[in-house]
Amino acid sequence: MAENNGTYLIRGASILGAGAEDLLISDGIIAARGAAAATHKDADGATVIEATGLVALPGMVDVHTHLREPGREDAETVETGTRAAALGGFTAVHAMANSNPVADTAGVVEQVHSLGRAAGWVDVRPVGAVTVGLAGEQLAELGAMADSRAQVRMFSDDGICVHDPVLMRRALEYVKAFDGVVAQHAQEPRLTAGAQMNEGAVSAVLGLTGWPAVAEESIIARDVLLTQHVNSRLHVCHVSTAGSVEIIRWAKERGINVTAEVTPHHLLLTDDLVRSYNPVYKVNPPLRTDADVQALRAGLADGTIDVVGTDHAPHPSEHKECEWAQAAMGMTGLETALSVVQHTMIETGLMTWADFARVTSTAAAQIGRVTDQGRPLETGEPANIILVDPAARWTVDPAKMATMGRNSPFAGLELPGKVVSTFYKGHPTVLDGKLNTPYREPATAGAS
Numbered sequence: 001m002a003e004n005n006g007t008y009l010i011r012g013a014s015i016l017g018a019g020a021e022d023l024l025i026s027d028g029i030i031a032a033r034g035a036a037a038a039t040h041k042d043a044d045g046a047t048v049i050e051a052t053g054l055v056a057l058p059g060m061v062d063v064h065t066h067l068r069e070p071g072r073e074d075a076e077t078v079e080t081g082t083r084a085a086a087l088g089g090f091t092a093v094h095a096m097a098n099s100n101p102v103a104d105t106a107g108v109v110e111q112v113h114s115l116g117r118a119a120g121w122v123d124v125r126p127v128g129a130v131t132v133g134l135a136g137e138q139l140a141e142l143g144a145m146a147d148s149r150a151q152v153r154m155f156s157d158d159g160i161c162v163h164d165p166v167l168m169r170r171a172l173e174y175v176k177a178f179d180g181v182v183a184q185h186a187q188e189p190r191l192t193a194g195a196q197m198n199e200g201a202v203s204a205v206l207g208l209t210g211w212p213a214v215a216e217e218s219i220i221a222r223d224v225l226l227t228q229h230v231n232s233r234l235h236v237c238h239v240s241t242a243g244s245v246e247i248i249r250w251a252k253e254r255g256i257n258v259t260a261e262v263t264p265h266h267l268l269l270t271d272d273l274v275r276s277y278n279p280v281y282k283v284n285p286p287l288r289t290d291a292d293v294q295a296l297r298a299g300l301a302d303g304t305i306d307v308v309g310t311d312h313a314p315h316p317s318e319h320k321e322c323e324w325a326q327a328a329m330g331m332t333g334l335e336t337a338l339s340v341v342q343h344t345m346i347e348t349g350l351m352t353w354a355d356f357a358r359v360t361s362t363a364a365a366q367i368g369r370v371t372d373q374g375r376p377l378e379t380g381e382p383a384n385i386i387l388v389d390p391a392a393r394w395t396v397d398p399a400k401m402a403t404m405g406r407n408s409p410f411a412g413l414e415l416p417g418k419v420v421s422t423f424y425k426g427h428p429t430v431l432d433g434k435l436n437t438p439y440r441e442p443a444t445a446g447a448s
Helices: 035-039 078-087 106-119 142-147 165-178 201-206 213-230 242-253 264-268 271-276 290-301 337-346 353-368
Strands: 008-015 020-026 029-033 047-050 055-058 060-065 090-095 123-126 181-184 234-236 258-262 385-395 414-424 427-431
Touching: 008 035, 008 385, 020 035, 029 035, 055 353, 060 078, 060 337, 060 353, 078 090, 078 106, 078 414, 078 427, 090 353, 090 414, 106 123, 106 142, 142 165, 165 181, 165 213, 181 213, 201 271, 213 234, 213 242, 213 258, 242 258, 242 290, 258 290, 264 290, 264 337, 290 337, 337 353, 337 385, 337 414
Parallel strands: 008 047, 008 055, 060 090, 090 123, 181 234, 234 258
Antiparallel strands: 008 020, 020 029, 055 385, 385 414, 414 427
16 A cells, blocks of 8 residues: 555544444544545545444553563564554553663653654553662652653552552652552562462462462552552552452442553463463463453453553563473563454453443553543544454464564464554554554654
C-alpha cells in the first residue's frame, strides 16, 4: 500500500463491534466519522482501507511491559519490544523499572522515554521505581521522575514487593502530590521463600515448594487499607487468585481508590501445566487453579479488575531452556494478548468488544494518566486506532514474533483474532498484519 500525506479513509469498519461506519484520519486525528468521512474536504486523495468485517478499536494500552533496556539488551530492546507491541495492537506501553541500571532516577526514565520516541512504534511511558535499586530500603527520586521529560506517573518495584509497610505508606503519600499511582507487586517474601509454583494439589504431587495464595492476598489487604488511610491511589499488578479478587471487590465497595490488572496467561492457563516441568510455564505470580482462572474472568467482566496487563517478560533462551528450578520467571505476551482476551472473555460471552476497549485501552490510559490514549473513536480525537479481524485464526509460533523473547506459553495454540492495522498518532505502524514504518514527529517550522 502506497504512503500518502497522512490521510486515510477507513471504510466500513465495525466501531467497537457495533454498526459499520467510515473513519477519516487526517493530521493525526479522526477528522470525520460516518457519512461525513467520505465527503470531508480531506478525503480527496486519502488512502482507502477497506475494513468490512473488521472491528475498529482504540489502540491498546499496556500498563505492564518489560522492555529490558537499558542493560538487558540480550533479552529485549525498546526497539524490538515496541515493534512487538505495535503488531499486537498496542499504541502505548508502560515500561517497568527493573532494568540495569534501575529506572530510579530522572536520568534513566528520560533515557527510556527517548528510546521510545526514537523507535516510533508506540508511546513508551516509563514506570519509575518506588525504591532505590528496588532494594526496598529508601524511596527513589519520585518527584524528580514525575517532573522529568518522561512525566512519570506510575511507580513500581515490580518483580519485588514493597514489603515494608512504612515505606509503602510513604510512597503512597508522596505520589499524591502529582496524582501518581503506586503499582504493587503483591508478594509477601517470607511466605514465598524458595517457592517454585502455586501451592496446592499439583505442587504436592510434584514435590515443588508451593507459593500460597495468601502471600498475594495478605499484601493486597494491607495495601488497600494503607491507601484508604492516606487517601492515595493503588494499582495491584497481575492479580492471580480468587481471594485477591474478593479483597479488591471489598475495597472498591468501600470507595478505596484501588485498581487492578490481570494478565492474559492468568485468564487461560492453570498450574496443571507445570506437570510437564516445561519452564515456559514458570512465572511470577505462578499459574493458579481453574477456580482462580474462573474468578479472574468474572472479576474482569464485572469491573472488579480494571484492566488487562500483559506483564510481557522476555528472556534469553538459555534462561528458560534449562532445569525448572534454575529457570527465570516470566512469559512474553504483547503479540498474543488480544487473541487470548478474545478467546477467554469475548468468545465465552463474558464481554463485548466495547468492554474489551475499556479493559485494554480506556481504563489503562486513565490509570497511567495518559491523556491522549484510550480515547473514543469520535471526530476530533487522537487517531490511535486498531483494526482487528475477529474471524481470523492463527497458530502461535514464537520464532515468527517480533519480540526477542521466545518464551511464549501459548506456543502451538490456535487462537482467534488478528490485528490487521495499527494507527499510532494517525500513522499506520502496522498494515495488512505486517510492520509498516514507525511514526516520526513532524518537523518543526524553521528546522534545518
